[in-house]
Amino acid sequence: MQIYMVGGAVRDTLLGLPVSDHDWVVVGATPQELVDLGYLPVGRDFPVFLHPQTKEEYALARTERKTARGYRGFVVHSESSVTLEEDLARRDLTINAMARDESGRIIDPFGGQADLQQRVFRHVTDSFREDPVRILRVARLSARFADFTVAPETLELMRHMVHEGEVDALVAERVWQEIARGLMERQPSRMFETLRQCGALTRLLPEVQCLWGVPQRADYHPEVDTGVHLMMVLDMCARLDAPLPVRFACLTHDLGKGTTPAATLPRHIGHEERSVQLLRPVCERLRVPTECREMAEVVAREHGNIHRSTQFGAAAIVRLLERCDAFRKPERFEGILLACECDARGRLGMEQDPYPQRQRLLSALAAARAVATHEVAQRAQQQGISGPRVGEMIHQVRAEAVDERLRMM
Secondary structure (H helix, E strand, O other): OEEEEEOHHHHHHHOOOOOOOOEEEEEOOOHHHHHHOOOEEOOOOOOEEEOOOOOOEEEEOOEEEEOOOOOOOEEEEOOOOOOHHHHHHOOOEHHHOOEEOOOOOEEOOOOHHHHHHHOEEOEOOHHHHHOOHHHHHHHHHHHHOOOOEEOHHHHHHHHHHHHOOOHHHOOHHHHHHHHHHHHOOOOOHHHHHHHHHHOHHHHHOHHHHOOOOOEOOOOOOOOOEHHHHHHHHHHHHHHOOOOHHHHHHHHHOOHHHHHOOHHHOOOOOOHHHHHHHHHHHHHHHHOOOHHHHHHHHHHHHHHHHHHHHHHOOHHHHHHHHHHOOOOOOHHHHHHHHHHHHHHHHOOOOOOOOOOHHHHHHHHHHHHHHOOOHHHHHHHHHHOOOOOHHHHHHHHHHHHHHHHHHHHHO
């Protein structure tokens, strides 16, 4: 029995990056031998075990044979006779197909170290084409390692996979998982640029793909192109360390601009509501989590109003807060404002601009939430007021509190 550290842990060690998760492959062993040593079996499709102390994953060396379309269409062969090189050969990229033995020696049969030095993503063998998830992984790694490029032959292979319909066989949960991880990387725009280059974005997110080439008013958007703007917004999310719901909201906030009638360009009248209408089927298709879905819908609908809110009076601000459900969900409202700041600063030459709307609306919300609404309701009851008129009174008192706060700013 021989045990090797493999995959991303070896890659990141060679790059001098911190390693949080280790993957291990076991050569020359049977499942029963690992069980006898105290390892806990957890693999459903192939033999994977948890180490009795560290709980890290140890997989028996294996080979795979494609039997059907999609990433699940494989037959796995795992025997003690499978060699380390055979196991590494089934991996996606050369930089992920290296191993390190217990003495620290690097086993690199496919030139992974050279590709690390050249900053290249290159597929190991032609079997790359058998798993469409690998397209998403390459795109995600492009967002993590922004100075790497995809080898021309690998990009061509990815294009062929898209043309053959492999991407269409991906299940929604796996697509969302990879997109969500890519959105949280250092330069999210690179993921979508890679997906565009190979044609996969048209299949996975056509609502986003169609934004490139759509012009915007240069006085508001010096970068002009809506797709370029979207990529700048996503990278601003990373710069401001935004959480996933904010980043997804930014990804989808301008979907409606892709359906603006050509006669009205470069203006995008009513694009906010169109964005909401396009967002809903996207969320259904990808099975987007509720937290991300709800924030994205508010940002799509209200980002224009939030941008213009410095021109609003107190009553209009309270109505905006009510539409955003800010009184019940103040923490989510902070995320909504962060998404709007990313939108405002994700424009050519505006990356360093302040965004006073954020602090102004947070201050207004604090003033409005300080109103003792139960006292207003009691006063209304004493005056014989009930029903919707009570809500109107609360709105008025909140507006007065906001007006007083704004006068102090």
